[in-house]
Amino acid sequence: MLAGFAGRPPLSVLRGLETSARGLTEADAEERLLRQEADAAAGGTGRAVLLRHLALVATDPFVLVLVLLSAVTAVTRDPGGAVLIGSLAVLSSLLRLRQERRGDRAAAELRALTTTTATVLRRADAGSPGVEREVPVEQVVPGDVVRLAPGDMVPADLRLLSSTGLRVDQAVLTGESLPAAKRAAWTGQAAPPPGPDAPLFDRPELCLMGTSVVSGTGTAVTVATGARTHFAALQRDVPRAAPETAFDRGVRTVSWALIAMVAAAVPVALLFTEPGRTPWSHALLFSVSIAVALTPEMLPLVVTTTLARGAKALTRDGVIVKRLPAVHDLGAMDTLCADKTGTLTLDRLALTSSLDAAGAPDEEVLRWARLNAWFATELVPEAAGDTMDDALLADAEPPEDDVHAVDAVPFDSDRRRATVVLRRDGHLGRDLLVTKGAVEDVLPLCARVRTADGDVPLTEEERDRLAAITDERSATGERLLAVGLADRPAARRDYAPGDERGLTLLGFVGFQDEPDPSAPAALERLARLGVALVLVTGDHPLVAVRTCRDTGLTPGRVVLGAELDGLSDAELDALITSPDGIAPNSTPLDGTRTDGATPVFARVDPRQKARVVGALRRVGRTVGFLGDGINDAPALRAADVGISVTGAVDLARESADVVLAGRDLSVLADGITEGRRTFGNGVKYIRIAVTSNLGNVVSMLAASVLLPFMPLLPLQVLAQNLLFDVSQLCLARDRVDPADLRGPRTFDPRDLARFVAVFGPLGALFDLVAFGLFWWLLPVRAGMGGEALFHTGFLVENLLAQALTLLVLRGRGRGRGSPRASRTVVAAAWLLSLTALLLPLSPLAGPLGLVPLPPAAIPVLAVVLAGYGASLMIVRNRYFRADAEAPDPSGLAESVA
């Protein structure tokens, strides 16, 4: 359908869509919207989401393990066990499904807080003129006339009606990072138009949904929306998985390590249960139960719950999370790339100077710079708000009536300059190009320079002198723009960047941006949180260095965008990590510096920003990128966590994972802390679950060798596992140790292995002590009744010990600054203990094969548990002593305690 509209003249397209260049009437738009919504509902969007969730839950490796084990149990003709394992799978899946749906809803609500809108023309009725209206992108309908401006997301598939200097980033569709020029008509162009077989994104008159406006403006009519767009079709054909984040990677590693353990557990358990002594089916059943006992099936549920809670808490702090795992990524972030304007400075530019090419004050240069700003804003009104143009026009008079603008090559961050084309009354057949932009980018386009003696050719010495003036002023923090002029015969076609040449340099205008007084404290907080700052700016290197100093940072090595282009990826990685690269002060750029210096990448364009982010990730850093401009979008997408602000252009907000209410680094520090808190609870669950599961398995295997019967019946193993798993869900609501908030947090499987290796055997040891005491002190040896007594004693002891494990291992201990356990955790531990004590007296006792314990069991339980609790605390305190002795650079221990 889209291709059909491509070659046709605008009028015919408008007629085909039953609309006009003034837009749809409100009534018409409403009717089309209702139809569009009915279509979407019939297309089963809700069902598709449910199916996606079901697929997610059903393919969860832990659920698959449980289903497999349930099948094995069914084969061994133990329907009770099979049903119990099956119910475990169903329960964890249902809880997870509910949590996923909740999580999705929460994420959708959060995303709604940052909705993207589109500007459409609508008419009250057929006779009225079109009026611009902002509507949420989902409400754009076919036939709507849309206005496009820099930073806008293209809300649907559009056919251009008119445009000025429009360039669109189509990387999402084509992977091509250079923006493509778009224009309504192919007249007066040097190259022939693309043929009818050209791909849709190559057609200059089409702007496709999912792409974004980098510069210029346009007016276009909507041809297709939602599921009918080219973008939606592409997604259906090749659904792209979201890139794996640092957090996903960690969960995956830990999950597979656990699954490998589960897989190994069955044969090992079989070996231990001496097939000669017990029937093989029983032995297999017991081994399967042990494997189930090892499976932390609640892990995905705990992860989603902690994330959803974290996201909610962050919203209160003014941090909107658009993708739930980004909460963890915030906590894992160890490097923050940020630009200078608005992060270190207030982004309130003030005009400070207007200089001729000799560096002397000259009002004439300011007049031309103002003409450029005035007409750039007039021709591309949506681009208004550019801080440099605003500063130029702050106290300016409107230009004289005899000057008109005929065209513009608007500003973009690749060229770092803006040009307007003017015509003056009385100068028939002549065009005047006025260009202003970064000195390094305008000077090479200049062939002459204006002096007191008239315009003279620009010599090499003169160029050096101009560069020296720029450096000298930039070192004071002044941001200079060069202003150039060209008078040439009028062109009969649109102007393009290639026309910006043969200019005469007039001079410079200068601006100052005040350092943000709140920046030093916030930067200090980030440093204490262990997050290294890397400055990535489109500005002059000396301005960047000066801004660093003004905000209390020590500028480190400075690398220019142009230098980056000369480096291969491997060379860039080496430069980033090497301590002796091209640096004046030889500090690695990857944030592993010890001198606290801030690396600076200056005069970088949008693609170079993304490249820096990519390189930092490659060398192992977890990278956040903070930015709010069109030029930040590629880097926001390339980062582990893209961070933008509510006031940013749509494109930046759409590209980000996290949106801050204000451009305030201390809000970000709050977000990082919350991310770590969320992460801390997830890690706690994994540690405790794996430790006590492993401890149980070891003690049960040992007991199967020592005892003439199985230490627990398979059904009892499963019941015990279910109770403990459910009680551990409380950890999602626990308080977190300050030590967990101190540095960037990532899953470290080695750390988990160390923890489990210490505490797992300790639990097993006390289980075995309990076995021994039961064996010697209780009448367990007297036939079948004795076995049931032993099983009951072990189950009760085990559940009580797990309640203790939960309380003791949830933190490092009060001595090491652990906050008290949250009420939910305390309640869960009590509930688990009570269940353990009451289960043998309940109606479930019979089916589970439990009997009431004799009074003699009480002192045995008391001795074992007191011994276990005391040793657990002693070992824990020793285990975490290293943590306490390490210096606390964050000072968080004091603030939380």
Ligand SMILES: Nc1ncnc2c1ncn2[C@@H]1O[C@H](COP(=O)(O)OP(=O)(O)OP(=O)(O)O)[C@@H](O)[C@H]1O
């Ligand atoms: N309206 C404008 N007209 C001409 N040149 C401009 C304009 N705005 C910016 N420039 C030039 O382009 C350079 C890069 O601007 P850009 O906005 O891409 O940088 P940035 O990365 O956002 O910078 P920062 O780190 O300060 O936020 C500026 O340093 C300036 O020299």
